[in-house]
Amino acid sequence: MRIDGIVIGAEGPAKSYQDRIVLAAGLEEPGIVIREAAGRGAAAVIVRGPAEEALVVAEQYGVALLARAEWADWDDVATLLRSALAYAEAGRGDRMADVTAGGGLAALASVVAEFTGGSITIEDTQFRVLAHSATGPEADELRRSTILGGRVPDWRVDEMRRSGLLRALWSSSEVIHRPAEGDTPERLIIAIRSxxxxxxxxxAAADDRSLTPNAASALSRAAEVAVPYLVQHRMRESAARRREEHALRVLLSGDGDMSTHAWSLGLSPDLRCAVVVAELDGPPGPGADRLMGALALQAASYRSEVRVLRELGRVTALLPIPHPAEGRDAADVRDPGPREAAALARELDTLARELAAHSRETAGRGGSTPDPGPVWVGAGSPVPSPLRAAASREEAGLVVRLLRRRGAATRWALATDLGPGLDVLRVLDAVRPIWERGGGPIHELIANGGDLVGSIAAYLDAGGDVTTAARRLVLHPNTLRYRLRRARERFGVDLDDPDTRLLITLAVRLVRKP
Incomplete structure (x- = not known):
């Protein structure tokens, strides 16, 4: 049986499931999912557990049926399937794959070192060393410290981030070449992707010798062979990761026992922090998953202590911030909080724009990667403790909303950059339920006034100056005066009354939901 991948739940009606495994993770009856999947060419369907009716339907439509184990959730099932498919795709029959099958990542690192003539490290997305080849006396100091510490040092990750190397790594499937520079030997790098x-x-580091002529092709093959082992590594960590994601989600929402959630994440209660949010402009579409995954990786690589929550169309980063006295420059005792938050927000904005440009360029050459649309990035104010992270998270979300509403050319900002705009959004959010429960002439005006509403809004925005408002509306002042009279006569609103003007101003803002 040929398997080309997996799909989770039901997708659009035109989506083919040809030679794929369908996970019946939705609320639909298993029989319905099986019939739909079989009609679209699925090879197999996985349901929640043994079900006699599902088995009958599967036999009737000629599709294989599997049952999810009680101990596994759908993420576990998807990961197991990806691991199995990755093993099949990696294949056998060449020395690299055969040696790795008998010895895992450690064996892969050794055989790749032989093929490339370099020293090899295999790392996960957190820059933790999962395997490495033998380290000789000629190895450079960075390699030694990386292997001894079990992960790439933070200063080196920061350097790669600032140089753009990480952006290139996250967005490319090709081997990246870094020439020797000073004490740093020539290196080849490739991402491992499923x-x-x-x-x-x-x-692959050259150390004191040259890399082989076929080093790049050997590294490409190694990335294919490594996939199932990295998927397994990801699965081993999935339970702990889900617990951390839950703790972070609840901490950022301000619900439950904040101290317990902070402890679960290893965060000290007196750790200063700020929250940065990157959010797609509209509903996530094709290409969004890759974009948000790259942004999540970029945020996580900013510093090892950063905690990242990736959701549909949104990445939220909890950024630890040193106290003012702990600034990098002892002579500079200014608060580093805004500077740190701004740096991360700027990096996420830059990466989002670069990936969008790459998508457009690929599409222009006939590629299939669509542009997922703009991303807005907001940074909340620093707070003195992760127990108050929800306040910074709220501010970051308001920044995103305000930038989106304004359609700003700059797609990232700090909360402190936007003046009273954030307070206006808070007031509108508080007033909205009261407005929606109310009634009367102003409600009638907003609902049925048509062009009169825009004319009144422009008049109020101009401080009651008819000439200025008419110019903005491209109307004759007498036409605007006529419309204002019509509003008074038709809806009984008195625009000379300050309370009426206030309520209309709020109502207009409320119906223009940011």
Missing amino acids: GREMLGSIW
Whole structure:
């Protein structure tokens, strides 16, 4: 049986499931999902558990039926399937795959070192070393410290991030070449991917010898062979990751026992932090998953202590911030909080724009990667403790909403950059339920006034100056005066009354939902 991948739940009516495994993870009856999947060419369907009716339907439509184990959730099932498919795709029959099958990533690192003539490290997306080849006396100091520490040092990750190397790694499927520079030897790097999902990377360092002529092709093959092992590594961590994601989600929402959630995440209660949010402009479409995955990786690589929550169309980063006295420059005791939050927000904006430009360029050459649309990035104000992270998260979300509403050319900002705009949004959010429960002439005006509403809004925005408002509306002042009279006569609103003007101003803002 040929398997080309997996799909989770029901997709659009025109979507083919040809030679794929369908996970019946939705609320539909298993029989309905099986019939739909069989009609679209699925090879198999996985349901929640043994079901006599599902088995009958599967036999009737000639599709294989599997049952999810009680101990596994759908993420576990998807990961197991990806691992199995990755093993099949990696194949056998060449020395690299055969040696790795008998010895895992450690064996892969050794055989790749032989093929490339370099020293090899295999890392996950958190830059933790999962395997490495033998380290000789000629190895550079960075390699030694990376292997001894079990992960790439933070200063080196920061350097790669600032140089743009990480952006290139997250967005490319090709081997990246870094020439020797000073004490740093020549290196080749390639990302390990399962489909669009970034799993880790392989690094080959020349040390005191030259890499072989076929080093790049050997590294490409190694990235294919490594996929199932990195998927397994991801699965081993999935339970702990889900617990951390839950703790972070609840901490950012301000619900439950904040101290317990902070402890689960390893965050000290007196750790200063700020929240940065990156959010797609509209509903997530094709290409959005890859974009948001790259942004999540970029945020996580900003510093090892950053906690990242990836949701549909949104990436939220909890950024630890040093106290003012802990600034990098001892002579500079200014609060580093805004500077740190701005740096991360700017990096996410830059990466989003670069990936969008790459998508447009690919589409222009006939590629299939669509542009997922603009991304807005907001940074909340620093708070003195992760127990108050929800306040910074709320501000970051308001920044995103305000930038989107304004259609600003700059797609990222700090909360402190936007003046009273955030307070206006808070007031509107508080007033909205009261307005929606009310009634009367102003409600009638807003609902049925048509062009009169826009004319009144322009008049109020101009501070009651008819000439200025008419110019903005491209109307004759007498036409605007006529419309204002019509509003008074038709809806009984008195625009000379300050309370009426206030309520109309709020109502207009409310119906223009940011």
